[in-house]
Amino acid sequence: MDDLAATTSDVTTPAGPAVDDRLTLMGLLSEISTGLQARIDEDLSPARLTSTEFGVLLRLSRSPGERLRMTDLAAQVNLSNSGLTRLVDRLERAGHLHREACPNDRRGSFAVLTPKGRSLLQRLLPGHVAVLDRWLLAPLSAEDLDAFVATLRVLRDHIAPDAAAGSAADAAAAC
Amino acid sequence: MDDLAATTSDVTTPAGPAVDDRLTLMGLLSEISTGLQARIDEDLSPARLTSTEFGVLLRLSRSPGERLRMTDLAAQVNLSNSGLTRLVDRLERAGHLHREACPNDRRGSFAVLTPKGRSLLQRLLPGHVAVLDRWLLAPLSAEDLDAFVATLRVLRDHIAPDAAAGSAADAAAAC
């Protein structure tokens, strides 16, 4: 790992030292995130659900009224609006959620978790949490974990403040 | 945020307490990762390059001989083998890399960075590092950063040891 500097020494160094350290940091983050997602997808595959679809159901279940505006949901799962429209189409066809008109604003609509979607989530959640325990929590000590979560919060608030639960979404959920 | 427990209290609790804490941890990680990727894609879009394509060029440049076996590369950027075949097709058509036969094993082939690909990378790297500095490094103190990187390494080695540079890839690169 320490020989990376040598192999990229021919690439222009922009600001100062440790270009490779910064690239490595980003690399670690993306390897962890995609690796974890692969484990989650693997765990979810018997249920014929992708991690993105699971994420939609999970976020709905964790939102007031088990509902979210389409645009807010798209932002939270990092999908384009049209991408979310199609994903919600699929989940609606499967009966896991349904669309509901927004009374105040007739342009908008909610995605709302159905009883079927809720019980699917209940069935999958223990296994999902076990995956997180095994791959994310198990290798860390309690102190490391606390420091890690604190740092993640700082980063999240810096990078994606809108994704924080209780920001715009809750206000919009009031419609 | 603290009322999440209430909204999901009806969901089965698997192992112990703090189900929501674990879901929140995973949520933070994926929000940071996708948020960061969005910034990177935005930065790269004038160059007509996605972050995955950039990742391929970057990993080639950081590998001995600026080359990597197709299968190793696919694993590192978390793409299926066929997905990588097509992505390499595109980058080869654009002239940023080329395929080279593996002398020892005639089944295999290398993706090799071309001079054009190398200079594209050199042109893009300063801006890329600036994006990382702004969104990933700026909000953290030096001590936080060190602890954060240490934790990330632990997690990466646990979740995706194969993605670590210098594992299988270097051995295979010797061909």
Add this chain to the structure above:
DNA sequence: TAAGATTGATTTTTCAATCTTC
């Protein structure tokens, strides 16, 4: 005119063969 959501066309990715070499 702009915002929320959807549709049509295209691109990107995957899954399931397939082909070649080990």
Add this chain to the structure above:
DNA sequence: GAAGATTGAAAAATCAATCTTA
């Protein structure tokens, strides 16, 4: 038979309109 890579068919995501309502 298994591994490395590619191809065809299909799924999933995007961008650029489009439609409706604010």
